Amino acid sequence: MASSSRGQFTSRFGFIMAAAGSAVGLGNVWGFPTQAASNGGAVFLIVYLLMVFLLAFPMLVAELTIGRYGQSNPIRSFNAAWPKGKAGAILLGVIGMIVVSLILSFYAIVAGWLVGSFFNSGLDLFGLDSAGHWLTTFGTERNLVLMIAFMALTMFVVRNGVANGIEKWSTRLMPLLFVLFGLLTIYIFTQDGAWEGLKMYLVPDISHFTPKLVVSAMGQAFFSLSLGVCVMTTYGSYLKKDTNLPKTAAQVALIDTGVAFIAGLMVLPAMFVAKHNGVQIFSDTGELLNSDTLVFTVLPAMFDTMGVMGAVIGLVFFLLMIIAALTSSISMLEVPVACATEELKQSRTTAVLWIGGLVTIVSAVIVMNFSSLFGLVIQFTTVYSQPIIALLITLLVGWIWNRNQILNELKQGYPEIENSWFWKVWPIYVRLVCPVLMLLVFFA
Numbered sequence: 465m466a467s468s469s470r471g472q473f474t475s476r477f478g479f480i481m482a483a484a485g486s487a488v489g490l491g492n493v494w495g496f497p498t499q500a501a502s503n504g505g506a507v508f509l510i511v512y513l514l515m516v517f518l519l520a521f522p523m524l525v526a527e528l529t530i531g532r533y534g535q536s537n538p539i540r541s542f543n544a545a546w547p548k549g550k551a552g553a554i555l556l557g558v559i560g561m562i563v564v565s566l567i568l569s570f571y572a573i574v575a576g577w578l579v580g581s582f583f584n585s586g587l588d589l590f591g592l593d594s595a596g597h598w599l600t601t602f603g604t605e606r607n608l609v610l611m612i613a614f615m616a617l618t619m620f621v622v623r624n625g626v627a628n629g630i631e632k633w634s635t636r637l638m639p640l641l642f643v644l645f646g647l648l649t650i651y652i653f654t655q656d657g658a659w660e661g662l663k664m665y666l667v668p669d670i671s672h673f674t675p676k677l678v679v680s681a682m683g684q685a686f687f688s689l690s691l692g693v694c695v696m697t698t699y700g701s702y703l704k705k706d707t708n709l710p711k712t713a714a715q716v717a718l719i720d721t722g723v724a725f726i727a728g729l730m731v732l733p734a735m736f737v738a739k740h741n742g743v744q745i746f747s748d749t750g751e752l753l754n755s756d757t758l759v760f761t762v763l764p765a766m767f768d769t770m771g772v773m774g775a776v777i778g779l780v781f782f783l784l785m786i787i788a789a790l791t792s793s794i795s796m797l798e799v800p801v802a803c804a805t806e807e808l809k810q811s812r813t814t815a816v817l818w819i820g821g822l823v824t825i826v827s828a829v830i831v832m833n834f835s836s837l838f839g840l841v842i843q844f845t846t847v848y849s850q851p852i853i854a855l856l857i858t859l860l861v862g863w864i865w866n867r868n869q870i871l872n873e874l875k876q877g878y879p880e881i882e883n884s885w886f887w888k889v890w891p892i893y894v895r896l897v898c899p900v901l902m903l904l905v906f907f908a
């Protein structure tokens with residue numbers, strides 16, 4: 465990961481881990497299972513997989529390619545692909561930056577809850593259960609303190625240059641997260657009630673299919689792959705010219721989707737186990753209760769059933785989740801910071817301080833008006849803004865950007881691309897199918 469704004473990823477593996485680090489986060493472990501649980505389980509899973517394959521993956525290639533071609537922050541990269549459209553490029557870049565900052569402002573709140581759960585597990589370990597109560601009980605002060613702690617962590621990492629720390633961390637700790645997920649999934653199936661959750665997750669019940677579900681699945685796919693707000697454009701700009709972009713994008717998409725799938729495999733059964741153990745999960749009418757905080761109720765309930773081991777596992781689990789959230793939040797803050805250092809010629813420290821400070825203030829406003837703002841900001845950013853900006857980016861790549869330039873850019877890491885099926889399908893696909901699909905989903 466780049467420490468200066470014009471650094472480069474040192475290896476393709478490093479990039480995949482960093483981009484996968486951006487992609488894998490709360491969206492996979494908190495967003496996806498919650499959405500699947502509230503939208504009929506298996507039907508949501510199927511539509512989600514279709515959305516990743518049909519829309520998000522081609523978009524990911526498009527964003528990475530623009531970034532690497534431009535070798536600069538999103539504003540300049542868009543401008544490089546669209547030389548006559550300077551104003552348009554600036555507008556698109558600025559909107560992307562505003563939306564990504566808003567995403568960070570709610571993301572930090574949820575990540576703060578993880579920090580709370582982490583310390584709570586630690587206290588549990590020492591038998592200090594009651595001290596942890598404040599950390600895990602929903603409240604404005606607690607939300608505020610934990611959010612600020614997480615923002616400080618994010619700002620610290622981005623300021624220090626992401627170079628060695630996080631790239632190395634994610635390379636080593638992400639695999640550990642996968643293993644722990646796998647083990648917890650196996651464990652949960654030894655518990656009563658788990659199979660009911662598995663059935664909901666894997667056996668489709670078509671009556672749950674609604675147009676709204678498709679919109680949610682699309683939003684979730686864009687969110688999970690960090691699309692539509694210039695994160696991947698920025699990361700692409702740190703990528704070496706000899707990288708095979710379609711292949712790299714496919715690997716990132718695969719890792720991200722794999723983690724979401726496994727998280728669902730763990731969380732949905734865990735929900736029903738908790739229900740079996742007396743935790744109220746559904747309302748009398750069958751709707752999911754407190755969906756925002758669901759994962760934070762259900763997982764600790766699962767750890768509790770494991771005795772002392774449970775506290776240790778909880779501690780490790782929440783630590784890994786904090787790291788997963790951190791590799792995502794730094795990718796968000798990196799976008800406006802890269803712009804400020806290059807366009808406004810500010811130092812990294814200055815940029816991190818004022819931009820991070822601003823995001824923290826916005827986040828604090830959300831915390832203090834939680835019931836009215838939290839859901840609204842999520843809705844506005846992920847359900848509407850992300851797909852709309854993504855639509856504008858596909859129009860840029862499909863209709864404005866010179867096709868030969870795209871081909872030459874992709875060829876550098878993939879010389880045979882001209883004869884591949886990818887090149888036969890993708891350009892037309894991005895030009896026509898992606899925008900039409902997005903519009904259809906939107907106006908359905």
Ligand code: TRP
Nearest residue numbers: 487489490491492687688690792
């Ligand atoms: N994709 C990450 C997740 O699943 C979150 C994330 C990182 C993100 N960068 C983003 C979401 C940019 C939207 C836009 O948790």
